[in-house]
Amino acid sequence: MYSDLLANLNPEQREAVTLPPVNQHGQAQSALILAGAGSGKTRVLTTRIAWLIQTGQVSPIGVLAVTFTNKAAKEMMLRLSAMLPINTRGMWIGTFHGLCNRLLRAHHKEAGLPSTFQILDTQDQLSAIKRLLKGLKVDDEKYPPKQLQYFIAHAKERGQRARELSVGDDFQAKMAQLYEAYDEQCQREGVVDFAELLLRSYELLKHNEAIRTHYQERFRHILIDEFQDTNALQYAWLKLLSGHDASRINVSSAGSSAVFAVGDDDQSIYAFRGADVENMRLYEQQYHPMMVKLEQNYRSHGHILDTANYLISNNTDRLGKNLRTDAGHGEPVRIFDAPSDHAEAAWLVDEIKALVNSGIKRTEIALLYRSNAQSRIIEHALFSAAIPYRVYGGLRFFERAEIKHALAYLRLLENPNDDTSFSRVVNFPTRGIGARSIEAVQDAARAQNSSLYLAASTLDGKAGASLGGFVRLVDHMREATRHNTLPETVEFVIQNSGLIQHYLSEREGQDRVENLQELINAATAFIAEEGYGQDATAATLPGENAPGIVEVSPLAAFLSHASLEAGDNQAQAGQDAVQLMTVHSAKGLEFTSVFITGLEEGLFPHENSVNEQNGLEEERRLMYVAITRAKERLYLSHTQSRMLHGQVRYNMPSRFLEELPSDSLKWLTPKVKDARWGGGNSYGNAGRSGSTWQDGYTRQRDSETNDFFDSGSDRQRPAKQLGRVGSASTTVTRMAAPPRGNYPFTIGQNVFHTKFGEGRVTGLEGNDADARAQVNFKRHGVKWLQLSIAKLAAIN
DNA sequence: CGATCGCGGATTTTT
């Protein structure tokens, strides 16, 4: 029977999957699974659900499974339907935001939202904020929109409304006031931002006992993936739903649910967006979960795993875990010290060629970096060497301007009060509605406290005429598509809004036209996948039609989908191309060969992190994540000089290199520590004077190089910058480094300053009169000093 | 209304 579900699990996985969800007193028993990298975490989570269902401990509708990304949710559903003959579509498996959206759609009245509420993504939110500040005549120099956006998002993620904030000073008071005004604006427009989805459903559950009880009784099993990435609000939401909220008396009218949390504190790398590993400890204290550690790693060879374990052991404050593997030591971890960023890139190219020649597929090779800026030079080198590559993290489908324009029209069909959408397309394509007219509507809307759309139809005069035309256009499109299918509606709108025509007449509009066509396909696919259409109930599980669950129109569902799932950000999948991405985006992925580049102080660990609370430990975890992506081969590289923000910087090798087990390492270049300028190799020396990239290169048109690039990406394409003819063996390396000796000091040297005392030089940059040294003072910390001014003396 | 110029900002990212 169910034993075949467990057949392929190792003992610890099996233990996790079959933990009793009820204790001997008949109460719900929660669990915490510490799942190391590559330990089969998703498998355990999915099998747990299947096991619970198959053993009759819960029916599919009694399960709530939460993930952070749509990708993870999809994967879970896919695997689950492979394990059990059930339709997962009606199950509550999804992202926090997706599930909250579902909740709010079903109970929009109780949540105080119109049934047609729209979701603001980050871009939309920023433009809503800018519009708000303009309307209130607030100085956006003093109160930068971006900062306000951050302020609002973080307050919401802590579960705080504007009124609940304690404001320390005038600035904060004003920000709180703007936060409140922003919420009022959103409410009037019938829109919610991402954090609001969570906060609103949290408040809904908190204040509406009937609804809370209903869901508490329904979801007796709650499973959470990537628990280390939860923020305070998500944790509070979980406590409410699982009936563990201590602030509520009589919690247990519904009893509590069994929570099954899976996470890895060593892979917590999202503190900057509000994630709080502390939640794991809180959960331990508050839920008294049974704990299982998954430490058997199925991904990496021994040296790689040893390297990861050794590095992460430098972190204090861990729940404690040590990965092991059955797969022998394998290859040592190779370290390369390059004289310059160009040389590093040239070396990457050579190693990649060798790997490919040895039979490794390009898709199995990943080039990782700490920050996106580093990709440029690598892309350049790959391009020059004609090595196909793919960069992760560009614009996603639903974020493209033309798609957002089309969606804005569609949103206005659904919800005319959505001023963000109104503003976006009222004059796009241009239809003679200028700044004056816009101002007039905004004034009118403010005066009558109405939406721009409503105000537009009340205006008269010249502005009234043109705006009236726009309103009529939208009304017309709404009427005309009333009985259309979703794809028909989308097609009608992109045609009749004038978007297609506009882009057809634009010089480089062809891609955009294609994307708009693609939007129709996306709508068709959406209908098919979501099971809308001839038999909408097919997707519904027995018992799913609980009171309060309402059907939403396909258009509404599609618009939510577009906001909540921005689409793939890795174009051209399937191409055999080398994978380029940040370490963050590599989380959860694995590759045969991994290169971690730019392992320099200031870059990785990033200089900003040093001043952050626990910043270094988070950087170290980031490095841990990077290392554990590799299955068989791992390469680490760093460079002595690097162009950053238009200036050459000289960085010390990353401290993380000193935190690795030497037995597992192999230095491809002599290990250099303080003798920074010595290590010469064939990848370019200071003396090598190359021509600059601009010289002697031909530019190629995109159409000729499509093989290598994501044709759908807005990311700057190397082909547009520089192409080149010639073989890689003649790769030109431009040494941006000035001749050594330009500085009176060297990196690593001890110095004395009359005011700051003793310190050590950790960086040098700039030239001549502009030359600066970064010094780490024993008593005063890290400072940059202008060498022409600072009184620095060398000491031993 | 569109193009062009100049400024500021430049970890990491999902929803």
Added chain:
DNA sequence: TCCGCGATCG
């Protein structure tokens, strides 16, 4: 360095 945004000009 270099990209994106906003203001300003023609």
